Amino acid sequence: MALWLKDPLAILAENAERGVVVEGARIVELVAKGAEPATVIDEIFEAGRHVMLPGLVNTHHHFYQTLTRAHPDAINKELFAWLKTFYPVWARLRPEDLAVATRLALTELLMSGVTTTSYHHYLFPDGLDDAVDIQVAEARRTGLRMTVTRGSMNLSVKDGGLPPDSVVQDEDAILADCERAIARHHERGEGAMVQIALAPCSPFSVTRELMRATARLAETHDCRLHTHLAETRDEDAFCRQMFGMSPLDYLEDTGWLTARSWLAHGIHFSDSDIERLGRHGVGICHCPTSNMLLASGRCRTCELEAAGVAVGLGVDGAASNDSSNLMEGVRHALLVNRLTYGTKVTHLDALRWATSGSARCLGRNDIGVISMGKQADLALFDLDELRFSGAGDPLAALILCGAHRADRVMVAGKWKVTAGMPVGVDLEWLKAEHGTAARRLVMLD
Ligand code: ZN
Numbered sequence: 001m002a003l004w005l006k007d008p009l010a011i012l013a014e015n016a017e018r019g020v021v022v023e024g025a026r027i028v029e030l031v032a033k034g035a036e037p038a039t040v041i042d043e044i045f046e047a048g049r050h051v052m053l054p055g056l057v058n059t060h061h062h063f064y065q066t067l068t069r070a071h072p073d074a075i076n077k078e079l080f081a082w083l084k085t086f087y088p089v090w091a092r093l094r095p096e097d098l099a100v101a102t103r104l105a106l107t108e109l110l111m112s113g114v115t116t117t118s119y120h121h122y123l124f125p126d127g128l129d130d131a132v133d134i135q136v137a138e139a140r141r142t143g144l145r146m147t148v149t150r151g152s153m154n155l156s157v158k159d160g161g162l163p164p165d166s167v168v169q170d171e172d173a174i175l176a177d178c179e180r181a182i183a184r185h186h187e188r189g190e191g192a193m194v195q196i197a198l199a200p201c202s203p204f205s206v207t208r209e210l211m212r213a214t215a216r217l218a219e220t221h222d223c224r225l226h227t228h229l230a231e232t233r234d235e236d237a238f239c240r241q242m243f244g245m246s247p248l249d250y251l252e253d254t255g256w257l258t259a260r261s262w263l264a265h266g267i268h269f270s271d272s273d274i275e276r277l278g279r280h281g282v283g284i285c286h287c288p289t290s291n292m293l294l295a296s297g298r299c300r301t302c303e304l305e306a307a308g309v310a311v312g313l314g315v316d317g318a319a320s321n322d323s324s325n326l327m328e329g330v331r332h333a334l335l336v337n338r339l340t341y342g343t344k345v346t347h348l349d350a351l352r353w354a355t356s357g358s359a360r361c362l363g364r365n366d367i368g369v370i371s372m373g374k375q376a377d378l379a380l381f382d383l384d385e386l387r388f389s390g391a392g393d394p395l396a397a398l399i400l401c402g403a404h405r406a407d408r409v410m411v412a413g414k415w416k417v418t419a420g421m422p423v424g425v426d427l428e429w430l431k432a433e434h435g436t437a438a439r440r441l442v443m444l445d
Contacts, residue, residue: 001042002028003413008047009383010394012054012351013370019047022376025191025412030372047380050407051394053351054370055115055377056326057358059285060226060264060314063105063119063135064090064098067438069322079232079294079320080204083162086319089441091125091166095134097437102138104434107422108324109315110144113379113406115416116359116367117144118314120226120264122151122201124169124177132181136194142425143416145192145377147362149199149226150181152214155207160242162204171210175217182221190366191375191412197224197362202231203250204238211254224260224363230273231265232296248273257282262361264314265290266304267297274300278307283361286353288332289323290316298340301333301353312358313350327381327404330354334399347399380408 005019013020018031021039029039065086068074074085102119109117121131132150139146152174155161161168178198186196198214200206206227218225230236230247239247248269251257259281266284269277277284286299305311313333318324334350359368367375381403383394391397409417416423 002039003043003045004031004037004041005045005047005052005378008050008052008380011052011370012355012395013052016370019052020370020378022410022413025376027370027372027374027376030370049382049384050380051383051398052370053113053379053381053398054355054368055379055409055411056113056330056354057312057362057368058109058114058117058314058326059262059312059358059361060287060316061105061109061117061119061324062121062317063102064093064121064123065317065319066101066105066324066434067093067097067441068319071319071442074319078234079296080162080234082294082320087163087167090123091164092441093123093125093128095128095130097441098128098131099134099138100430100433100437102135103142104430105318105324106138106142106144107425107427107430109326110142110409110416110422111405111420112325112327113381113409114326115144115377115379115409115411116146116362116364118147118149118197118226118362120149120151120199122153122199122205123167124152125167129177132177132185132196136185139194142422143411143414145194145367145411147195147197147224148181148185149197150178151199151201152178152210153201153205154210155205159207168205171207171213174210175213178214178217179221182223186221186223193412195223195362197226199226202228203235203243203247208243208250208254211256215255215258218260224262225256225258226262226264227256228265229263230268232294233268236268246273248276252276260363262310262312264316265296265299267291267299269300271303274303274307274309277304278309281308283310283312285312285314285358285361286333287314287316287329288336289329290320292332292336293322294320298336300340301337302341302345310357310360311353312361313354325404326354327398327406328402331399331402347396350399376410376413378410379406382407
């Protein structure tokens, strides 16, 4: 079946003014201005109301945190105080809570135009040993592509770290589950729907030995590495006191300064740090909403890109965002970077970070752009709301007027959102179940 998405209002692609042809899971043809498709067309979707983007790619998130959004004890705190407030709450997370939180976050992401997401789960209290399997099952059910990053914490307060004992595991258990998760779930090659990456949480919650062992494991199994780094000045001070070096020197010391790694936040880097990151091919996930909310600082996106670093975008959170809407994140990226760089940063830069830049962070070359042979992952937005009325440039309008909900989303050639609604998801049921789980988790305090 060849489907022609015909004559879009605008499209983020070169030489595709008349749209794209999708066959199976891939884009097989771009139709240029004044041309007709060379492919024999079976079906036409009239896209004249739609602005067409590559499906957005979210490179950092913590789905379970959707259960603790806008928590009154945490809303006006910076990262370390915010985390200390939440650790005891999150320690009560049960498998059924994680399942419903994951389903809700995936649905939110999908409705905002996301077709691929990563998920950093680093919380393994007693009873939550199957966290990776729960997330993979929900991703397959919802139909997004997902890089599940098997997170970990093993440095608790008693050893000089930040989290309490109740949420950390020992190194052997962590490494064994990483290997199990890779063997069971990691898909390789073009079109992969589920991939596993390894993701010790942060310098202040993981030992140096676990960082090193994880890097070796990623090398053995040829998978990617992810962690939080250079998010706050507190973290910088922690690294200098605990390890006697800067966060980036610590990264190098533990074997992580490699093209396998992408880092969440990446704010507090010096000029020479940035040059080293570029030289070694490390990716940075810029999380503008979270960075503004937690007052963490401004990512040096332009210097990083100029040094050759892949810059992607992430929502982070969802207790530090507190939504899972990457289109909002694109707008926030534009606005916060305007404060740093002035008008040389445009909506096209922010869109590039959320698509091809994010795909590079995840080590994928089959998604993130609309071009021949790439996966048919597409987000279509209409401009029918009041907020768009009177807009001139349709692509710019998406970001400047604040698009936040896709009208249609396609993943691997299949529609997953139609008429603004996720296919096969009962939103009322999902809200009720998620709300019940959130109240139980929080009200025990
Ligand atoms: Zn995070």
